[in-house]
Amino acid sequence: MSLLRPTSTESALNKSAEVLQSRSLTQMAIQRFLRNRNAIIALWIVGILLTMAVCAPFFEWYTGYGKAFQDRNFYSGQPPNWEARHYFGTDQNGRDIFVRTIFGMRISLMVAMVAAIVALTVGILYGAISGLAGGRTDAIMMRILDLLISYPLTLIAVIALAYFGRNIFIVFAIIGLVEWQIMARVIRGQVLSLRNSEFVEAARAMGVPPLAILRRHIIPNVLGLAVVYMTLIIPEVILVESFLGYLGLGVQEPNTSLGVLISEGAARIEQKPWFTYGPGFFLVTLLLALNFVGDGLRDAVDPKDR
Amino acid sequence: MPWTQRIGNVNKPILSIENLHITFSTPDGDVEAVKGLSLELFPGEILGIAGESGSGKSQTWMAPLGLLADNSRVSGKISFGGRDLLNLNVRDLNKVRGAELAMVFQDPMTSLNPYLKIGLQLLESIQIHQPELSKSEAKFRCLDMLKRVALTEPETRFNQFPHELSGGMRQRVMIAMALLNQPRVLIADEPTTALDVTIQAEILDLLRELQRDFGMAVVFITHDLAVIAKLCDRVAIMYAGEVQEVGVTSDILNRSKHPYTQSLLAAIPRIDGSRGEAA
Amino acid sequence: MSLLEVSSLSVNFNLPTPLFQKKRILHAVKSVSFAVESGETLAIVGESGSGKSTLVRAILRLVTASEGDVVFDGENLMNLNQGEMRVRRKRLGMIFQDPIASLSPRRTVFQIIEEPLLVHFPQMTADEREAKVGQFMDLMRLPSSVRNRYPHEFSGGQAQRIGIARALICEPDLLIADEPVSALDVSIQAEVLDLLSEIKESQNLTMLFISHDLSVVYQVADRVLVLQHGEIKETGTVANIFGTPKDPYTQRLLAAIPTL
Numbered sequence A: 001m002s003l004l005r006p007t008s009t010e011s012a013l014n015k016s017a018e019v020l021q022s023r024s025l026t027q028m029a030i031q032r033f034l035r036n037r038n039a040i041i042a043l044w045i046v047g048i049l050l051t052m053a054v055c056a057p058f059f060e061w062y063t064g065y066g067k068a069f070q071d072r073n074f075y076s077g078q079p080p081n082w083e084a085r086h087y088f089g090t091d092q093n094g095r096d097i098f099v100r101t102i103f104g105m106r107i108s109l110m111v112a113m114v115a116a117i118v119a120l121t122v123g124i125l126y127g128a129i130s131g132l133a134g135g136r137t138d139a140i141m142m143r144i145l146d147l148l149i150s151y152p153l154t155l156i157a158v159i160a161l162a163y164f165g166r167n168i169f170i171v172f173a174i175i176g177l178v179e180w181q182i183m184a185r186v187i188r189g190q191v192l193s194l195r196n197s198e199f200v201e202a203a204r205a206m207g208v209p210p211l212a213i214l215r216r217h218i219i220p221n222v223l224g225l226a227v228v229y230m231t232l233i234i235p236e237v238i239l240v241e242s243f244l245g246y247l248g249l250g251v252q253e254p255n256t257s258l259g260v261l262i263s264e265g266a267a268r269i270e271q272k273p274w275f276t277y278g279p280g281f282f283l284v285t286l287l288l289a290l291n292f293v294g295d296g297l298r299d300a301v302d303p304k305d306r
Numbered sequence B: 001m002p003w004t005q006r007i008g009n010v011n012k013p014i015l016s017i018e019n020l021h022i023t024f025s026t027p028d029g030d031v032e033a034v035k036g037l038s039l040e041l042f043p044g045e046i047l048g049i050a051g052e053s054g055s056g057k058s059q060t061w062m063a064p065l066g067l068l069a070d071n072s073r074v075s076g077k078i079s080f081g082g083r084d085l086l087n088l089n090v091r092d093l094n095k096v097r098g099a100e101l102a103m104v105f106q107d108p109m110t111s112l113n114p115y116l117k118i119g120l121q122l123l124e125s126i127q128i129h130q131p132e133l134s135k136s137e138a139k140f141r142c143l144d145m146l147k148r149v150a151l152t153e154p155e156t157r158f159n160q161f162p163h164e165l166s167g168g169m170r171q172r173v174m175i176a177m178a179l180l181n182q183p184r185v186l187i188a189d190e191p192t193t194a195l196d197v198t199i200q201a202e203i204l205d206l207l208r209e210l211q212r213d214f215g216m217a218v219v220f221i222t223h224d225l226a227v228i229a230k231l232c233d234r235v236a237i238m239y240a241g242e243v244q245e246v247g248v249t250s251d252i253l254n255r256s257k258h259p260y261t262q263s264l265l266a267a268i269p270r271i272d273g274s275r276g277e278a279a
Numbered sequence C: 001m002s003l004l005e006v007s008s009l010s011v012n013f014n015l016p017t018p019l020f021q022k023k024r025i026l027h028a029v030k031s032v033s034f035a036v037e038s039g040e041t042l043a044i045v046g047e048s049g050s051g052k053s054t055l056v057r058a059i060l061r062l063v064t065a066s067e068g069d070v071v072f073d074g075e076n077l078m079n080l081n082q083g084e085m086r087v088r089r090k091r092l093g094m095i096f097q098d099p100i101a102s103l104s105p106r107r108t109v110f111q112i113i114e115e116p117l118l119v120h121f122p123q124m125t126a127d128e129r130e131a132k133v134g135q136f137m138d139l140m141r142l143p144s145s146v147r148n149r150y151p152h153e154f155s156g157g158q159a160q161r162i163g164i165a166r167a168l169i170c171e172p173d174l175l176i177a178d179e180p181v182s183a184l185d186v187s188i189q190a191e192v193l194d195l196l197s198e199i200k201e202s203q204n205l206t207m208l209f210i211s212h213d214l215s216v217v218y219q220v221a222d223r224v225l226v227l228q229h230g231e232i233k234e235t236g237t238v239a240n241i242f243g244t245p246k247d248p249y250t251q252r253l254l255a256a257i258p259t260l
Helices: A008-020 A025-034 A036-052 A056-063 A097-133 A135-149 A154-162 A168-194 A198-205 A209-246 A256-268 A274-301 B004-005 B057-065 B090-096 B118-129 B135-148 B154-158 B167-179 B197-214 B225-233 B249-255 B258-268 C052-057 C083-089 C111-118 C127-140 C156-167 C184-203 C214-220 C238-243 C248-256
Strands: B016-027 B029-041 B046-050 B072-080 B102-104 B185-189 B217-223 B235-238 B242-248 C003-013 C024-037 C040-045 C067-072 C093-096 C175-177 C208-213 C222-230 C231-237
Touching: A008 C093, A025 A036, A025 A209, A025 A274, A025 B217, A036 A097, A036 A274, A097 A135, A097 A168, A097 A209, A097 A256, A097 A274, A135 A168, A154 A168, A154 A209, A154 C127, A154 C214, A168 B090, A168 B249, A168 B258, A198 A209, A198 C093, A198 C111, A198 C156, A198 C175, A209 A256, A209 A274, A209 C024, A209 C111, A256 A274, A256 B029, A274 B225, B016 B057, B029 B072, B046 B057, B046 B197, B046 C083, B057 B102, B057 B217, B057 C067, B102 B167, B118 B154, B118 B167, B135 B154, B135 B167, B167 B197, B197 B217, B197 B225, B197 B258, B197 C248, B225 B249, B235 B249, B235 B258, B242 B249, B242 B258, B258 C184, C003 C052, C003 C093, C003 C231, C024 C052, C024 C208, C052 C175, C052 C208, C083 C093, C093 C156, C111 C127, C111 C156, C127 C156, C156 C184, C184 C214, C208 C214, C214 C238, C222 C238, C222 C248, C231 C248
Parallel strands: B046 B217, B046 B235, B102 B185, B185 B217, C040 C208, C040 C222, C093 C175, C175 C208
Antiparallel strands: B016 B029, B016 B072, B235 B242, C003 C024, C003 C067, C222 C231
């Protein structure tokens, strides 16, 4: 911002006020993001995939094949056939893989979003409290976190699913409750450094009460980072869900997810490779695009880290 | 070798900058930090570069070492020992910088690697440029140099980490490191700004003494005219990317007619009984 | 009566040590006593690590003092609870060393200067606050066109004027300035110092001025207190300290100042 730092004097101040339009940090971050071509392309891809997932019933109608529907004219386990509108072929039960992939992606994205929101809320609260309280409270809260992190996710998932039964909401909750731990750490670190920053000290010296300090000076400065980590958590959750699906612990029929589809296909990849092609392509595209968006956001929010 | 010999012909500049332009491209457009600057550095002199932040004084002297940020464009000519430093490739430049042309920075903590012992970092910089030296000889020279910069207990310091030294000691280490290869030109960018006054006075004395002993030319960049008055033979006053005035220190500080120099001088708080005059 | 009386104030810090090791304690301020008279400027001078910043932060209770009393206008601040202390902060303004870092990065100039009013004068209407902020921006020669700008858009000198406006808006009795010009260029230093002394006259302020720069201190202070390793080495009027320094440390400090 060297342009905006003229040499002292009021005239220079006035001039800079006229020439350049004022921009907040958030506006600057958005501008930086918009200049990042990769991130913008990725954002478009995510948008298109999201629209497809939301409009999944449209594809059911368009192709004429339901997610549980069996095509009796076209036998099961057939390769892609454009004329029959089986774009990705059919599975062993004769169901259309394209339609199932779209529905699978819908579930994957839903899991991811719910988990990300759970992670965001719990993580911010836990992290902010820990960071603000400091001292002994902070130490104890962080050791609890260490304990939780050292517990393997799969084990928790298997136990919980065995206990509560295979329920999609349980999957949401477990993944979210695991992912919040990383969020909490990141937020706590940021809050800790903000707490010792000079402007927070200035607010304390002015007599601003603690809650107002949190609201006016701390939360606005963590939100950007939290959003960034949320976009990076989403692809991770999708991956975790796919992994659970692969272990046979994912969502239940007739619902499906990208992970479940891939695991089903993987069993027969030598005879019927197209079982995995479609879902695999969608999963990879989605993950890549989300990661690009997340990286773009991170660079935009904190350009010093590049 | 006596320093008078090492210095060579005093009337021929050892380093000369001609029509230097430095432009930074930023998202908000191009910013010209240095605008057609020309300046000569003579052997054996201490040249002070004075200016406020944003005057381009540091950028000008990062250019000969190839240390400018990636978004910069440089044009002009910097001749040093028959070469144009701006046209050298990285390999040739590496032979020059750190050996014939050395630099000391403002913050000694960030220019030292916090994970390596002082001694290792010194040895590294000597071995890069003088690989023919044996290890014991290199170590001997490092310790000798630490003594020259008046660092107490050089053997102990040799095996310590940067954070175990105070700011003044770290700056002495940095100066020692810069001098290890006996450079002909030392560029010091605000080397005392981060230090306390008493330490600053010691470092300035040390620099003056070493400059004589090694017969090198020193470029001393600072915003503090009082420091320049104490140390420098000549001074160049910079403002907005241009040299406003250059000349013998006492002339500039006592008889300058240049309005910017005068405003700089007027701004310095004085302790001479005439309180409030500066205000 | 003195406006501020500090008596045998000590601040100790527990240095971070690994678990199960003997605690190490840093004595940052060692039983310091002094008084600030109404209307004067007292400068606290010391090099880095002398404890000068810790001392003023202890007075303002931004760090916890381990011992001692701070009597402000007849009332011992050390005996107050957090809520009571917050109310007193209306009368204690503070200016910080790093002008940009001490301004909240996502708030506009107007929001920053207005904040103390929101805290201490909750009954004020938006119009009244508007008027008051405008008045202090004028006083600090900040054009009204900058009111919606953000701290990162200013140079150090401009940002420091915003910081001073914020410190003054509740019309405090005591202004504590912690190295207010150390981060600024000399010419801007002079500008800010002039502004400070002007305002000190017109608002009848008492000032506690912390600096490592003796030449700046010479310009603004009435009395000087020299601090080294958390202890007072010498106190006296500016004429005394600069004319006939008694303590060897003061003498060394004075001798080290580069002069033209």
